[in-house]
Amino acid sequence: MILKQLYSSNDFKKRGHELIDLLANHIQDTTSGTNPKTISWNEPDKELSFWEDFLENGKEQDFFEEILNRTTHIHHPKYIGHQVAPTVPITALTGMISSLLNNGMAVYEMGMSSNAIERIVTEKLCEKIGYDQDSGGFLTSGGTLANLTALLSARKAKIAHDVWQDGSTEPLGVMVCEEAHYCIDRAAKIMGLGEKGIIKVPAGENFAMDTDKMEVCYQKAQSEGINVFAIVGSAPSTATGAHDNLENIQEFAQKNNLWFHVDGAHGGAAIFSEKYKGLLKGIEEADSVVIDGHKMLLMPAITTALLFKEKNHSRHTFSLKADYLMDAPEEDEWFNSGKRTFECTKNMMAMHWYIILKVYGEKVFDDFITRQYDLAKDFAKMISDKPYFELATSPMSNILCFRYVDDKLSLNEMNTLNQSIRRELLEDGEFYLVQTKLNGKHYLRTTLMNPFTSIEHLQLLLEKIKNSAQKLLTQHIS
Ligand SMILES: Cc1ncc(COP(=O)(O)O)c(C=O)c1O
Structure with a gap:
């Protein structure tokens, strides 16, 4: 009888163990940066088609893995996008018990x-x-x-x-x-x-x-x-x-x-x-x-x-x-x-x-917040040292906005360039950052949410952005 099957403790145990193994690997692959991508970008309509098809034809045992493949990896050190926490894994367990007990x-x-x-x-x-x-x-x-x-x-x-x-x-x-x-x-x-x-x-x-x-x-x-x-x-x-x-x-x-x-x-x-x-x-x-x-x-x-x-x-x-x-x-x-x-x-x-x-004790909060705010200050210094980048303002927290600048370009051209850079980064998927407009200027926006992000990662990001900008500018000129 289907209702009995729904509540099978053996079924739960089997699926649960498999999922924990999968998530443990995910934590390892993302926090270590082994996984080459923070996001495998897909256009919304294609994503919708995938899941429509999966409901009919997909293999049930692939479901969780597909979710992982098709989700932004906040635990990756190259995730520097929206202000969402890379969850401490133990809180996934409190989330699970809350979902099951449903009080x-x-x-x-x-x-x-x-x-x-x-x-x-x-x-x-x-x-x-x-x-x-x-x-x-x-x-x-x-x-x-x-x-x-x-x-x-x-x-x-x-x-x-x-x-x-x-x-x-x-x-x-x-x-x-x-x-x-x-x-x-x-x-x-x-x-x-x-x-x-x-x-x-x-x-x-x-x-x-x-x-x-x-x-x-x-x-x-x-x-x-x-x-x-x-x-x-x-x-x-x-x-x-x-x-x-x-x-x-x-x-x-x-x-x-x-x-x-x-x-x-x-x-x-x-x-x-x-x-x-x-x-x-x-x-x-x-x-x-x-x-x-x-x-x-x-x-x-x-x-x-x-x-x-x-x-x-x-x-x-x-x-x-x-x-x-x-x-x-x-x-x-x-x-x-x-x-x-x-x-x-x-x-x-x-x-x-x-x-x-x-x-873990409340000290973990102090360690995390202090580290991330310090890192933003170091990142700001690195950006200010480069003539082709401009900070929106000195960071007061772990949020930092900057843009690629070139004095040969008009404001509109610079805005288009920074928008294109951000689009390239999204499609490339190695780093994930976002964007914002401040006083009419288009900025790349980062929030340093991940405790594994280092100044070296951020250095790589700046290199990548510079290369992307120069490529886009060459394409534009030729
Ligand atoms: C300053 C500030 N207030 C409120 C919110 C909204 O919070 P929530 O996303 O938890 O609804 C945000 C979200 O980014 C925020 O940055």
Whole structure:
């Protein structure tokens, strides 16, 4: 009978052992750089055809191997693309147990251990931020959702009338640097603030918020009748990795009675780095902080901590009546996590944080973050020493943007050239990096996410880019 077969423990054991062997080889081949490619690029339509055909004609036993062949290898030292962590392999095991046990966590009875573990992990993060015992938080599904949740808490705390209950009765606004991740913009729109309700503070030359401009932006919004209730600092912003000056923002927030939120999805993790935690000065005064586990803390997607200076705020965000789930919705039941999160069901993500702390200790976070930020500085120096490369700005984190330059080319030609270089790199597949546009200029964008990337790898990359540029320029001329 098919249902019995579905749950065959022998079948699970056999497939599981085979998969672990395959993944162990994958870890070896990628981290060592033996595998010649970080990505075997395929056009979307061809990829779609492959999987359509595979469903009918493919061999079941080839499935996992095909997935590996057709996926970007984040564990490869030549992966320097998006801000996604090369997962510590042990967290693939916590991911597996979460998937099998499927305890949805919304109520304590459906995740006793994971609710307790989540409290321990979030308290640890609060302590590292520098919060006191009034603080607390929870884990949720991603930085985007966590930022939205924080802004909902901010509105609840700062706006006198109950928007949650009665709807909005006045124009509301949030201040944020124009360079912030787009999810802040999206959150504000979801909250019904509209375009006018997102007050964009210009960035300075280094792409961080120009905090001298906060006052004028605030005054302008107020004169237009917008009730500004929150300001967001990026730690750092996504495109260039620039850190906003959190101390200045905090002072401004305090003076104007605004909620101060820190989007530390990427670099909030630097609370663990003795060398770089100074970048986050002022974070300890933030009303709320977001830190992604799946970026700089080496965990699988998707797991994000949302921490509050005063944990009470997290309880008031969603006034929810679901009597079949919660007995006493008004009480502080930390162990019923669904009262405070956007999600009802969520995976047992706290295990990823806990297992790393338990098995390896928090020092691994310090070692990793410090190494990657140091490497970006060395990479920047190497780029600056070469006349045919230009940095967008000195890196403040492990995100670094640069472009190939040639003074015989116009801006448009230079943009096209850098776009073509990036396309060649993608199709070649040895390295994986991304791209961004800053002030009209097209840049190659790298995030040094991999603990095995060395300065020698980056040297090879620069050589490769130079060769690619020169080839493209020759083709263009001839
Ligand atoms: C600064 C910042 N905030 C928020 C996000 C969104 O986080 P997530 O991808 O976890 O939703 C990102 C993602 O890159 C980010 O860089």
